[in-house]
Amino acid sequence: MIKRSVDIGKLSKEELNEVSLKSVFYQYHAALCFFAEKLVQDRTEAEDIVEDVFIKLWEKEPDFSKHKNIKAILYIAVKNACFNFIAQRRRNNSKLNGFAYTIQQETESYALLEIVHAEVLRALYHELENLPTECRNVMQLVFIEGWEHKKIAEHLDISISTVKTHKARGIHALRKKMSVSTLLLFLYIIFS
The missing domain is CATH 1.10.10.10 (Winged helix-like DNA-binding domain superfamily/Winged helix DNA-binding domain)
Incomplete structure (x- = not known):
């Protein structure tokens, strides 16, 4: 959990970046996991994908506060990572039923619908707290x-x-x- 009473003026740039990452992670992690799970149909894999996205983004650009639309960046990155996972799973799995199901999941409209679902759940989780x-x-x-x-x-x-x-x-x-x-x-x- 992030401390909300941090005196930002007393933090180093590295500490500011960490606070920024923690804040973004806390705000979007649950919704992104829900979104990824709907795409890959596996909770554990979905959580791994979301964590990998955060790690890759952190390694690429540790200052999350510089991004104007971090939510869009995160959803796009998770969607792409899920599609990569699905494609890899398809290559490893030759069953016709799995292939047909995977094709259905790869549509953009399906991904957009799941983003809406994830955002509704994020709003609900916030109110539940x-x-x-x-x-x-x-x-x-x-x-x-x-x-x-x-x-x-x-x-x-x-x-x-x-x-x-x-x-x-x-x-x-x-x-x-x-x-x-x-x-x-x-x-x-x-x-x-």
């Missing part, structure tokens, strides 16, 4: 992990009715903070 701890924990387990109420109750050692109450409060709080269309898009993403 502002919820009270108990409510946030329940919301994450319900909507992100997809757990049933009973499993959440057992895991958090609370009653099922308490789980439902926290879920209702969380949805109500998110409705106040986010537009209805964003919430509906999020629910569509989660349940599709």
Whole structure:
């Protein structure tokens, strides 16, 4: 986690670059991993791809604050890295079904749709962080992990009715903070 109360004036250029990288990493890592996972269909590979992109960008240009549109740079770099991974996997895998699925994933429209999905999730994750701890924990387990109420109750050692109450409060709080269309898009993403 990045300390938000850093006195920037007292940092060296190298320390400033590190703070800049950490800030960008913290802001976009989860969304980029979600985006990459949708493209390569493998969570571990997606996380590796995103981390490799950050490392390559850091090695090439350690001052992330110089980039005017770092979000676009990151999404393009992750998309290209995913397509390279898919192409390599295709070369290593000659099964017809895998090939047809890979071709579908390589379309630009699919990539753009997944960017939208990732950004909606990033906005939701940001709003989830502002919820009270108990409510946030329940919301994450319900909507992100997809757990049933009973499993959440057992895991958090609370009653099922308490789980439902926290879920209702969380949805109500998110409705106040986010537009209805964003919430509906999020629910569509989660349940599709």
